[in-house]
Amino acid sequence: MADGSWKGIVDRDAFVLRPSARHLSVEAYSDDHEAKSRLLKYLRASDDLKTIHARLSEDEVIARGISRVDGLRLVRIPSWECIVSYVIATNSNVKRISRMVDGVATRFGDIVHEELHSFPSWKQLREASVEELVGCGLGYRAKHIHALCRTIDDGVIDRMGALPYEELRRELRQLPGIGDKVADCVSLFGFGHLEAFPIDVWIERALKRLYGATGSYAKLRGFAARRFGEYAGYAQEYLYHNERRLYKDGRCAFSQV
DNA sequence: GCCCAGGAGTGTG
DNA sequence: CACACTCATGGG
Structure with a gap:
Protein backbone atom coordinates (compact mmCIF):
# COMPACT_ATOMS: atom_id res chain seq x y z
CA MET A 1 0.00 0.00 0.00
CA ALA A 2 1.38 3.41 -0.95
CA ASP A 3 2.25 5.73 1.91
CA GLY A 4 -0.10 8.46 0.75
CA SER A 5 -3.13 6.27 1.15
CA TRP A 6 -2.57 6.21 4.91
CA LYS A 7 -3.02 9.89 5.39
CA GLY A 8 -5.96 10.67 7.64
CA ILE A 9 -6.85 7.07 8.38
CA VAL A 10 -6.01 7.34 12.04
CA ASP A 11 -8.01 10.51 12.28
CA ARG A 12 -11.02 8.88 10.69
CA ASP A 13 -11.63 5.63 12.37
CA ALA A 14 -8.74 3.80 13.94
CA PHE A 15 -8.62 3.34 17.66
CA VAL A 16 -6.71 6.13 19.38
CA LEU A 17 -6.65 7.19 23.00
CA ARG A 18 -4.47 10.26 22.68
CA PRO A 19 -5.71 13.23 20.65
CA SER A 20 -2.12 14.11 19.78
CA ALA A 21 -1.74 10.81 17.96
CA ARG A 22 -4.49 11.77 15.53
CA HIS A 23 -2.17 14.18 13.80
CA LEU A 24 0.19 11.44 12.68
CA SER A 25 0.50 10.78 8.98
CA VAL A 26 3.03 8.69 7.13
CA GLU A 27 3.73 11.45 4.63
CA ALA A 28 4.89 13.78 7.40
CA TYR A 29 7.66 11.31 8.26
CA SER A 30 8.92 10.60 4.77
CA ASP A 31 12.37 11.95 5.70
CA ASP A 32 12.60 10.21 9.08
CA HIS A 33 12.79 6.48 8.46
CA GLU A 34 12.80 5.52 12.12
CA ALA A 35 9.71 7.56 12.92
CA LYS A 36 8.07 6.29 9.78
CA SER A 37 8.81 2.71 10.82
CA ARG A 38 7.25 3.33 14.24
CA LEU A 39 4.14 4.80 12.67
CA LEU A 40 3.71 1.90 10.28
CA LYS A 41 3.99 -0.47 13.22
CA TYR A 42 1.42 1.60 15.10
CA LEU A 43 -0.92 1.28 12.14
CA ARG A 44 -0.27 -2.47 11.84
CA ALA A 45 0.61 -1.81 8.23
CA SER A 46 1.79 -5.39 7.67
CA ASP A 47 -1.60 -6.95 8.51
CA ASP A 48 -3.12 -8.81 5.60
CA LEU A 49 -6.59 -7.27 5.68
CA LYS A 50 -7.77 -9.35 2.73
CA THR A 51 -7.19 -12.56 4.63
CA ILE A 52 -8.62 -11.15 7.85
CA HIS A 53 -11.72 -9.77 6.14
CA ALA A 54 -12.24 -13.00 4.25
CA ARG A 55 -12.17 -14.99 7.48
CA LEU A 56 -14.45 -12.60 9.36
CA SER A 57 -16.86 -12.34 6.43
CA GLU A 58 -17.83 -15.92 7.14
CA ASP A 59 -19.97 -14.22 9.75
CA GLU A 60 -22.74 -12.38 7.88
CA VAL A 61 -23.12 -9.69 10.52
CA ILE A 62 -19.45 -8.74 10.45
CA ALA A 63 -19.36 -9.02 6.66
CA ARG A 64 -21.94 -6.27 6.36
CA GLY A 65 -19.96 -4.12 8.74
CA ILE A 66 -16.69 -4.56 6.87
CA SER A 67 -18.28 -3.52 3.58
CA ARG A 68 -19.69 -0.35 5.08
CA VAL A 69 -17.13 0.81 7.64
CA ASP A 70 -14.39 2.07 5.35
CA GLY A 71 -10.82 2.52 6.51
CA LEU A 72 -11.10 0.95 9.95
CA ARG A 73 -7.82 -0.34 11.31
CA LEU A 74 -6.68 -1.89 14.53
CA VAL A 75 -3.62 -0.23 16.03
CA ARG A 76 -0.60 -1.49 17.95
CA ILE A 77 0.00 0.68 21.01
CA PRO A 78 3.37 0.38 22.84
CA PHE A 191 0.84 -7.00 22.62
CA GLY A 192 -0.79 -7.69 19.27
CA HIS A 193 -2.74 -10.86 20.05
CA LEU A 194 -5.48 -10.66 17.45
CA GLU A 195 -7.55 -13.43 19.04
CA ALA A 196 -8.24 -11.28 22.11
CA PHE A 197 -11.80 -9.95 22.27
CA PRO A 198 -12.28 -7.20 24.89
CA ILE A 199 -15.88 -6.93 26.09
CA ASP A 200 -16.95 -3.52 27.35
CA VAL A 201 -20.46 -2.15 27.75
CA TRP A 202 -20.68 -1.36 24.02
CA ILE A 203 -19.63 -4.84 22.91
CA GLU A 204 -21.98 -6.40 25.42
CA ARG A 205 -24.81 -4.37 23.89
CA ALA A 206 -23.78 -5.29 20.35
CA LEU A 207 -23.58 -9.02 21.12
CA LYS A 208 -27.05 -8.96 22.64
CA ARG A 209 -28.58 -6.85 19.88
CA LEU A 210 -26.98 -8.62 16.92
CA TYR A 211 -26.60 -12.19 18.15
CA GLY A 212 -28.87 -12.48 21.16
CA ALA A 213 -25.79 -13.44 23.17
CA THR A 214 -25.89 -12.67 26.90
CA GLY A 215 -24.21 -13.79 30.10
CA SER A 216 -20.97 -13.47 32.02
CA TYR A 217 -17.69 -12.22 30.60
CA ALA A 218 -16.39 -15.77 30.37
CA LYS A 219 -19.45 -16.92 28.51
CA LEU A 220 -19.42 -14.06 26.00
CA ARG A 221 -15.68 -14.51 25.55
CA GLY A 222 -16.26 -18.14 24.65
CA PHE A 223 -18.96 -17.13 22.19
CA ALA A 224 -16.60 -14.69 20.44
CA ALA A 225 -13.75 -17.21 20.33
CA ARG A 226 -15.92 -19.81 18.63
CA ARG A 227 -17.55 -17.32 16.29
CA PHE A 228 -14.59 -15.14 15.26
CA GLY A 229 -11.54 -17.29 16.00
CA GLU A 230 -8.00 -15.99 15.50
CA TYR A 231 -9.13 -12.55 14.29
CA ALA A 232 -11.70 -11.87 17.02
CA GLY A 233 -9.95 -8.60 17.83
CA TYR A 234 -10.77 -7.16 14.42
CA ALA A 235 -14.38 -8.33 14.76
CA GLN A 236 -14.57 -6.56 18.09
CA GLU A 237 -13.34 -3.33 16.52
CA TYR A 238 -16.04 -3.41 13.85
CA LEU A 239 -18.71 -4.19 16.41
CA TYR A 240 -17.50 -1.45 18.74
CA HIS A 241 -17.32 1.39 16.23
CA ASN A 242 -20.61 0.41 14.68
CA GLU A 243 -22.39 0.28 18.00
CA ARG A 244 -21.03 3.68 19.02
CA ARG A 245 -22.11 5.12 15.71
CA LEU A 246 -25.61 3.72 16.18
CA TYR A 247 -26.00 5.42 19.53
CA LYS A 248 -24.38 8.62 18.34
CA ASP A 249 -26.43 9.45 15.28
CA GLY A 250 -28.59 6.47 14.46
CA ARG A 251 -26.52 5.36 11.50
CA CYS A 252 -25.79 1.68 11.68
CA ALA A 253 -23.75 -0.46 9.34
CA PHE A 254 -25.27 -3.66 10.70
CA SER A 255 -28.93 -4.31 10.14
CA GLN A 256 -31.04 -4.97 13.20
CA VAL A 257 -31.33 -8.67 13.88
C1' DG B 1 -29.27 16.93 39.82
C1' DC B 2 -29.34 12.76 37.46
C1' DC B 3 -27.34 8.80 34.95
C1' DC B 4 -23.58 7.02 32.49
C1' DA B 5 -18.81 6.03 31.28
C1' DG B 6 -14.14 1.12 26.53
C1' DG B 7 -14.53 -1.78 35.13
C1' DA B 8 -12.06 -3.48 39.07
C1' DG B 9 -11.96 -4.94 43.84
C1' DT B 10 -14.19 -6.82 47.59
C1' DG B 11 -17.63 -9.05 50.06
C1' DT B 12 -21.73 -12.12 50.35
C1' DG B 13 -25.13 -15.80 49.23
C1' DC C 1 -20.70 -19.57 40.22
C1' DA C 2 -23.70 -15.11 40.48
C1' DC C 3 -24.78 -10.74 42.24
C1' DA C 4 -24.32 -6.24 45.02
C1' DC C 5 -21.90 -2.49 46.42
C1' DT C 6 -18.24 0.96 46.31
C1' DC C 7 -14.77 3.53 44.17
C1' DA C 8 -13.57 9.64 41.92
C1' DT C 9 -14.80 12.45 38.47
C1' DG C 10 -16.36 14.48 34.20
C1' DG C 11 -19.64 14.21 30.08
C1' DG C 12 -24.21 14.72 28.40
Missing part, protein backbone atom coordinates in the same frame (compact mmCIF):
# COMPACT_ATOMS: atom_id res chain seq x y z
CA SER A 79 2.88 -2.16 25.67
CA TRP A 80 3.58 0.07 28.67
CA GLU A 81 1.55 2.97 27.29
CA CYS A 82 -1.29 0.58 26.56
CA ILE A 83 -1.32 -0.95 30.05
CA VAL A 84 -1.43 2.44 31.77
CA SER A 85 -3.94 3.87 29.32
CA TYR A 86 -6.47 1.10 29.83
CA VAL A 87 -6.14 1.05 33.59
CA ILE A 88 -6.88 4.76 33.44
CA ALA A 89 -9.78 4.09 31.06
CA THR A 90 -11.81 1.95 33.46
CA ASN A 91 -15.31 3.19 34.17
CA SER A 92 -14.82 6.45 32.31
CA ASN A 93 -15.68 7.88 28.90
CA VAL A 94 -13.57 8.34 25.79
CA LYS A 95 -13.31 12.11 25.93
CA ARG A 96 -12.24 12.12 29.53
CA ILE A 97 -9.82 9.23 28.96
CA SER A 98 -8.06 11.23 26.27
CA ARG A 99 -7.73 14.19 28.61
CA MET A 100 -6.41 12.03 31.46
CA VAL A 101 -3.83 10.24 29.31
CA ASP A 102 -2.68 13.47 27.69
CA GLY A 103 -2.50 15.04 31.12
CA VAL A 104 -0.18 12.29 32.33
CA ALA A 105 1.98 12.69 29.20
CA THR A 106 2.18 16.46 29.63
CA ARG A 107 3.13 16.17 33.27
CA PHE A 108 5.62 13.27 33.11
CA GLY A 109 6.62 12.69 29.49
CA ASP A 110 9.30 14.30 27.30
CA ILE A 111 8.61 17.13 24.92
CA VAL A 112 8.98 15.76 21.41
CA HIS A 113 7.70 18.76 19.46
CA GLU A 114 6.48 22.09 20.81
CA GLU A 115 3.44 21.21 22.97
CA LEU A 116 3.50 17.52 22.06
CA HIS A 117 4.70 15.16 24.78
CA SER A 118 5.66 11.52 24.50
CA PHE A 119 3.99 9.05 26.82
CA PRO A 120 6.11 8.70 29.99
CA SER A 121 8.33 5.66 30.31
CA TRP A 122 8.04 3.35 33.31
CA LYS A 123 11.02 5.10 34.92
CA GLN A 124 9.41 8.50 34.45
CA LEU A 125 5.97 7.49 35.67
CA ARG A 126 7.20 5.68 38.75
CA GLU A 127 8.38 9.06 40.05
CA ALA A 128 4.75 10.24 40.13
CA SER A 129 3.04 10.48 43.52
CA VAL A 130 -0.58 9.49 43.99
CA GLU A 131 -1.41 13.15 44.58
CA GLU A 132 0.19 14.20 41.30
CA LEU A 133 -1.74 11.52 39.47
CA VAL A 134 -4.98 12.65 41.08
CA GLY A 135 -4.02 16.09 39.84
CA CYS A 136 -4.17 14.70 36.30
CA GLY A 137 -7.83 13.87 36.96
CA LEU A 138 -7.37 10.13 37.44
CA GLY A 139 -9.56 9.91 40.54
CA TYR A 140 -9.39 6.57 42.30
CA ARG A 141 -7.41 5.15 39.36
CA ALA A 142 -4.39 7.12 40.60
CA LYS A 143 -3.56 4.55 43.27
CA HIS A 144 -3.81 1.75 40.70
CA ILE A 145 -1.24 3.44 38.46
CA HIS A 146 0.98 4.14 41.45
CA ALA A 147 0.80 0.50 42.54
CA LEU A 148 1.30 -0.69 38.98
CA CYS A 149 4.59 1.21 38.71
CA ARG A 150 5.78 -0.66 41.81
CA THR A 151 4.57 -4.09 40.72
CA ILE A 152 6.11 -4.35 37.27
CA ASP A 153 9.07 -2.88 35.40
CA ASP A 154 10.43 -2.82 31.85
CA GLY A 155 11.88 -6.30 32.30
CA VAL A 156 8.53 -7.80 33.27
CA ILE A 157 6.90 -6.23 30.24
CA ASP A 158 9.61 -7.52 27.92
CA ARG A 159 9.10 -11.02 29.30
CA MET A 160 5.35 -10.71 28.79
CA GLY A 161 6.01 -10.02 25.13
CA ALA A 162 7.15 -13.61 24.69
CA LEU A 163 4.04 -15.18 26.21
CA PRO A 164 1.15 -16.69 24.24
CA TYR A 165 -2.22 -14.97 24.66
CA GLU A 166 -3.76 -17.11 27.40
CA GLU A 167 -0.65 -16.99 29.58
CA LEU A 168 -0.20 -13.27 29.03
CA ARG A 169 -3.83 -12.75 29.99
CA ARG A 170 -3.35 -14.62 33.26
CA GLU A 171 -0.28 -12.55 34.11
CA LEU A 172 -2.00 -9.28 33.31
CA ARG A 173 -5.06 -10.21 35.39
CA GLN A 174 -2.88 -10.36 38.49
CA LEU A 175 -1.76 -6.75 38.16
CA PRO A 176 -3.44 -3.94 40.13
CA GLY A 177 -6.32 -2.35 38.23
CA ILE A 178 -6.43 -5.04 35.54
CA GLY A 179 -9.42 -7.35 35.22
CA ASP A 180 -10.93 -9.36 32.35
CA LYS A 181 -11.64 -6.45 30.04
CA VAL A 182 -8.41 -4.49 30.47
CA ALA A 183 -6.36 -7.71 30.18
CA ASP A 184 -7.95 -8.34 26.80
CA CYS A 185 -7.49 -4.75 25.62
CA VAL A 186 -3.82 -4.88 26.54
CA SER A 187 -3.38 -8.33 24.94
CA LEU A 188 -4.93 -6.99 21.73
CA PHE A 189 -3.72 -3.41 21.38
CA GLY A 190 -0.56 -3.57 23.49
Whole structure:
Protein backbone atom coordinates (compact mmCIF):
# COMPACT_ATOMS: atom_id res chain seq x y z
CA MET A 1 0.00 0.00 0.00
CA ALA A 2 1.38 3.41 -0.95
CA ASP A 3 2.25 5.73 1.91
CA GLY A 4 -0.10 8.46 0.75
CA SER A 5 -3.13 6.27 1.15
CA TRP A 6 -2.57 6.21 4.91
CA LYS A 7 -3.02 9.89 5.39
CA GLY A 8 -5.96 10.67 7.64
CA ILE A 9 -6.85 7.07 8.38
CA VAL A 10 -6.01 7.34 12.04
CA ASP A 11 -8.01 10.51 12.28
CA ARG A 12 -11.02 8.88 10.69
CA ASP A 13 -11.63 5.63 12.37
CA ALA A 14 -8.74 3.80 13.94
CA PHE A 15 -8.62 3.34 17.66
CA VAL A 16 -6.71 6.13 19.38
CA LEU A 17 -6.65 7.19 23.00
CA ARG A 18 -4.47 10.26 22.68
CA PRO A 19 -5.71 13.23 20.65
CA SER A 20 -2.12 14.11 19.78
CA ALA A 21 -1.74 10.81 17.96
CA ARG A 22 -4.49 11.77 15.53
CA HIS A 23 -2.17 14.18 13.80
CA LEU A 24 0.19 11.44 12.68
CA SER A 25 0.50 10.78 8.98
CA VAL A 26 3.03 8.69 7.13
CA GLU A 27 3.73 11.45 4.63
CA ALA A 28 4.89 13.78 7.40
CA TYR A 29 7.66 11.31 8.26
CA SER A 30 8.92 10.60 4.77
CA ASP A 31 12.37 11.95 5.70
CA ASP A 32 12.60 10.21 9.08
CA HIS A 33 12.79 6.48 8.46
CA GLU A 34 12.80 5.52 12.12
CA ALA A 35 9.71 7.56 12.92
CA LYS A 36 8.07 6.29 9.78
CA SER A 37 8.81 2.71 10.82
CA ARG A 38 7.25 3.33 14.24
CA LEU A 39 4.14 4.80 12.67
CA LEU A 40 3.71 1.90 10.28
CA LYS A 41 3.99 -0.47 13.22
CA TYR A 42 1.42 1.60 15.10
CA LEU A 43 -0.92 1.28 12.14
CA ARG A 44 -0.27 -2.47 11.84
CA ALA A 45 0.61 -1.81 8.23
CA SER A 46 1.79 -5.39 7.67
CA ASP A 47 -1.60 -6.95 8.51
CA ASP A 48 -3.12 -8.81 5.60
CA LEU A 49 -6.59 -7.27 5.68
CA LYS A 50 -7.77 -9.35 2.73
CA THR A 51 -7.19 -12.56 4.63
CA ILE A 52 -8.62 -11.15 7.85
CA HIS A 53 -11.72 -9.77 6.14
CA ALA A 54 -12.24 -13.00 4.25
CA ARG A 55 -12.17 -14.99 7.48
CA LEU A 56 -14.45 -12.60 9.36
CA SER A 57 -16.86 -12.34 6.43
CA GLU A 58 -17.83 -15.92 7.14
CA ASP A 59 -19.97 -14.22 9.75
CA GLU A 60 -22.74 -12.38 7.88
CA VAL A 61 -23.12 -9.69 10.52
CA ILE A 62 -19.45 -8.74 10.45
CA ALA A 63 -19.36 -9.02 6.66
CA ARG A 64 -21.94 -6.27 6.36
CA GLY A 65 -19.96 -4.12 8.74
CA ILE A 66 -16.69 -4.56 6.87
CA SER A 67 -18.28 -3.52 3.58
CA ARG A 68 -19.69 -0.35 5.08
CA VAL A 69 -17.13 0.81 7.64
CA ASP A 70 -14.39 2.07 5.35
CA GLY A 71 -10.82 2.52 6.51
CA LEU A 72 -11.10 0.95 9.95
CA ARG A 73 -7.82 -0.34 11.31
CA LEU A 74 -6.68 -1.89 14.53
CA VAL A 75 -3.62 -0.23 16.03
CA ARG A 76 -0.60 -1.49 17.95
CA ILE A 77 0.00 0.68 21.01
CA PRO A 78 3.37 0.38 22.84
CA SER A 79 2.88 -2.16 25.67
CA TRP A 80 3.58 0.07 28.67
CA GLU A 81 1.55 2.97 27.29
CA CYS A 82 -1.29 0.58 26.56
CA ILE A 83 -1.32 -0.95 30.05
CA VAL A 84 -1.43 2.44 31.77
CA SER A 85 -3.94 3.87 29.32
CA TYR A 86 -6.47 1.10 29.83
CA VAL A 87 -6.14 1.05 33.59
CA ILE A 88 -6.88 4.76 33.44
CA ALA A 89 -9.78 4.09 31.06
CA THR A 90 -11.81 1.95 33.46
CA ASN A 91 -15.31 3.19 34.17
CA SER A 92 -14.82 6.45 32.31
CA ASN A 93 -15.68 7.88 28.90
CA VAL A 94 -13.57 8.34 25.79
CA LYS A 95 -13.31 12.11 25.93
CA ARG A 96 -12.24 12.12 29.53
CA ILE A 97 -9.82 9.23 28.96
CA SER A 98 -8.06 11.23 26.27
CA ARG A 99 -7.73 14.19 28.61
CA MET A 100 -6.41 12.03 31.46
CA VAL A 101 -3.83 10.24 29.31
CA ASP A 102 -2.68 13.47 27.69
CA GLY A 103 -2.50 15.04 31.12
CA VAL A 104 -0.18 12.29 32.33
CA ALA A 105 1.98 12.69 29.20
CA THR A 106 2.18 16.46 29.63
CA ARG A 107 3.13 16.17 33.27
CA PHE A 108 5.62 13.27 33.11
CA GLY A 109 6.62 12.69 29.49
CA ASP A 110 9.30 14.30 27.30
CA ILE A 111 8.61 17.13 24.92
CA VAL A 112 8.98 15.76 21.41
CA HIS A 113 7.70 18.76 19.46
CA GLU A 114 6.48 22.09 20.81
CA GLU A 115 3.44 21.21 22.97
CA LEU A 116 3.50 17.52 22.06
CA HIS A 117 4.70 15.16 24.78
CA SER A 118 5.66 11.52 24.50
CA PHE A 119 3.99 9.05 26.82
CA PRO A 120 6.11 8.70 29.99
CA SER A 121 8.33 5.66 30.31
CA TRP A 122 8.04 3.35 33.31
CA LYS A 123 11.02 5.10 34.92
CA GLN A 124 9.41 8.50 34.45
CA LEU A 125 5.97 7.49 35.67
CA ARG A 126 7.20 5.68 38.75
CA GLU A 127 8.38 9.06 40.05
CA ALA A 128 4.75 10.24 40.13
CA SER A 129 3.04 10.48 43.52
CA VAL A 130 -0.58 9.49 43.99
CA GLU A 131 -1.41 13.15 44.58
CA GLU A 132 0.19 14.20 41.30
CA LEU A 133 -1.74 11.52 39.47
CA VAL A 134 -4.98 12.65 41.08
CA GLY A 135 -4.02 16.09 39.84
CA CYS A 136 -4.17 14.70 36.30
CA GLY A 137 -7.83 13.87 36.96
CA LEU A 138 -7.37 10.13 37.44
CA GLY A 139 -9.56 9.91 40.54
CA TYR A 140 -9.39 6.57 42.30
CA ARG A 141 -7.41 5.15 39.36
CA ALA A 142 -4.39 7.12 40.60
CA LYS A 143 -3.56 4.55 43.27
CA HIS A 144 -3.81 1.75 40.70
CA ILE A 145 -1.24 3.44 38.46
CA HIS A 146 0.98 4.14 41.45
CA ALA A 147 0.80 0.50 42.54
CA LEU A 148 1.30 -0.69 38.98
CA CYS A 149 4.59 1.21 38.71
CA ARG A 150 5.78 -0.66 41.81
CA THR A 151 4.57 -4.09 40.72
CA ILE A 152 6.11 -4.35 37.27
CA ASP A 153 9.07 -2.88 35.40
CA ASP A 154 10.43 -2.82 31.85
CA GLY A 155 11.88 -6.30 32.30
CA VAL A 156 8.53 -7.80 33.27
CA ILE A 157 6.90 -6.23 30.24
CA ASP A 158 9.61 -7.52 27.92
CA ARG A 159 9.10 -11.02 29.30
CA MET A 160 5.35 -10.71 28.79
CA GLY A 161 6.01 -10.02 25.13
CA ALA A 162 7.15 -13.61 24.69
CA LEU A 163 4.04 -15.18 26.21
CA PRO A 164 1.15 -16.69 24.24
CA TYR A 165 -2.22 -14.97 24.66
CA GLU A 166 -3.76 -17.11 27.40
CA GLU A 167 -0.65 -16.99 29.58
CA LEU A 168 -0.20 -13.27 29.03
CA ARG A 169 -3.83 -12.75 29.99
CA ARG A 170 -3.35 -14.62 33.26
CA GLU A 171 -0.28 -12.55 34.11
CA LEU A 172 -2.00 -9.28 33.31
CA ARG A 173 -5.06 -10.21 35.39
CA GLN A 174 -2.88 -10.36 38.49
CA LEU A 175 -1.76 -6.75 38.16
CA PRO A 176 -3.44 -3.94 40.13
CA GLY A 177 -6.32 -2.35 38.23
CA ILE A 178 -6.43 -5.04 35.54
CA GLY A 179 -9.42 -7.35 35.22
CA ASP A 180 -10.93 -9.36 32.35
CA LYS A 181 -11.64 -6.45 30.04
CA VAL A 182 -8.41 -4.49 30.47
CA ALA A 183 -6.36 -7.71 30.18
CA ASP A 184 -7.95 -8.34 26.80
CA CYS A 185 -7.49 -4.75 25.62
CA VAL A 186 -3.82 -4.88 26.54
CA SER A 187 -3.38 -8.33 24.94
CA LEU A 188 -4.93 -6.99 21.73
CA PHE A 189 -3.72 -3.41 21.38
CA GLY A 190 -0.56 -3.57 23.49
CA PHE A 191 0.84 -7.00 22.62
CA GLY A 192 -0.79 -7.69 19.27
CA HIS A 193 -2.74 -10.86 20.05
CA LEU A 194 -5.48 -10.66 17.45
CA GLU A 195 -7.55 -13.43 19.04
CA ALA A 196 -8.24 -11.28 22.11
CA PHE A 197 -11.80 -9.95 22.27
CA PRO A 198 -12.28 -7.20 24.89
CA ILE A 199 -15.88 -6.93 26.09
CA ASP A 200 -16.95 -3.52 27.35
CA VAL A 201 -20.46 -2.15 27.75
CA TRP A 202 -20.68 -1.36 24.02
CA ILE A 203 -19.63 -4.84 22.91
CA GLU A 204 -21.98 -6.40 25.42
CA ARG A 205 -24.81 -4.37 23.89
CA ALA A 206 -23.78 -5.29 20.35
CA LEU A 207 -23.58 -9.02 21.12
CA LYS A 208 -27.05 -8.96 22.64
CA ARG A 209 -28.58 -6.85 19.88
CA LEU A 210 -26.98 -8.62 16.92
CA TYR A 211 -26.60 -12.19 18.15
CA GLY A 212 -28.87 -12.48 21.16
CA ALA A 213 -25.79 -13.44 23.17
CA THR A 214 -25.89 -12.67 26.90
CA GLY A 215 -24.21 -13.79 30.10
CA SER A 216 -20.97 -13.47 32.02
CA TYR A 217 -17.69 -12.22 30.60
CA ALA A 218 -16.39 -15.77 30.37
CA LYS A 219 -19.45 -16.92 28.51
CA LEU A 220 -19.42 -14.06 26.00
CA ARG A 221 -15.68 -14.51 25.55
CA GLY A 222 -16.26 -18.14 24.65
CA PHE A 223 -18.96 -17.13 22.19
CA ALA A 224 -16.60 -14.69 20.44
CA ALA A 225 -13.75 -17.21 20.33
CA ARG A 226 -15.92 -19.81 18.63
CA ARG A 227 -17.55 -17.32 16.29
CA PHE A 228 -14.59 -15.14 15.26
CA GLY A 229 -11.54 -17.29 16.00
CA GLU A 230 -8.00 -15.99 15.50
CA TYR A 231 -9.13 -12.55 14.29
CA ALA A 232 -11.70 -11.87 17.02
CA GLY A 233 -9.95 -8.60 17.83
CA TYR A 234 -10.77 -7.16 14.42
CA ALA A 235 -14.38 -8.33 14.76
CA GLN A 236 -14.57 -6.56 18.09
CA GLU A 237 -13.34 -3.33 16.52
CA TYR A 238 -16.04 -3.41 13.85
CA LEU A 239 -18.71 -4.19 16.41
CA TYR A 240 -17.50 -1.45 18.74
CA HIS A 241 -17.32 1.39 16.23
CA ASN A 242 -20.61 0.41 14.68
CA GLU A 243 -22.39 0.28 18.00
CA ARG A 244 -21.03 3.68 19.02
CA ARG A 245 -22.11 5.12 15.71
CA LEU A 246 -25.61 3.72 16.18
CA TYR A 247 -26.00 5.42 19.53
CA LYS A 248 -24.38 8.62 18.34
CA ASP A 249 -26.43 9.45 15.28
CA GLY A 250 -28.59 6.47 14.46
CA ARG A 251 -26.52 5.36 11.50
CA CYS A 252 -25.79 1.68 11.68
CA ALA A 253 -23.75 -0.46 9.34
CA PHE A 254 -25.27 -3.66 10.70
CA SER A 255 -28.93 -4.31 10.14
CA GLN A 256 -31.04 -4.97 13.20
CA VAL A 257 -31.33 -8.67 13.88
C1' DG B 1 -29.27 16.93 39.82
C1' DC B 2 -29.34 12.76 37.46
C1' DC B 3 -27.34 8.80 34.95
C1' DC B 4 -23.58 7.02 32.49
C1' DA B 5 -18.81 6.03 31.28
C1' DG B 6 -14.14 1.12 26.53
C1' DG B 7 -14.53 -1.78 35.13
C1' DA B 8 -12.06 -3.48 39.07
C1' DG B 9 -11.96 -4.94 43.84
C1' DT B 10 -14.19 -6.82 47.59
C1' DG B 11 -17.63 -9.05 50.06
C1' DT B 12 -21.73 -12.12 50.35
C1' DG B 13 -25.13 -15.80 49.23
C1' DC C 1 -20.70 -19.57 40.22
C1' DA C 2 -23.70 -15.11 40.48
C1' DC C 3 -24.78 -10.74 42.24
C1' DA C 4 -24.32 -6.24 45.02
C1' DC C 5 -21.90 -2.49 46.42
C1' DT C 6 -18.24 0.96 46.31
C1' DC C 7 -14.77 3.53 44.17
C1' DA C 8 -13.57 9.64 41.92
C1' DT C 9 -14.80 12.45 38.47
C1' DG C 10 -16.36 14.48 34.20
C1' DG C 11 -19.64 14.21 30.08
C1' DG C 12 -24.21 14.72 28.40
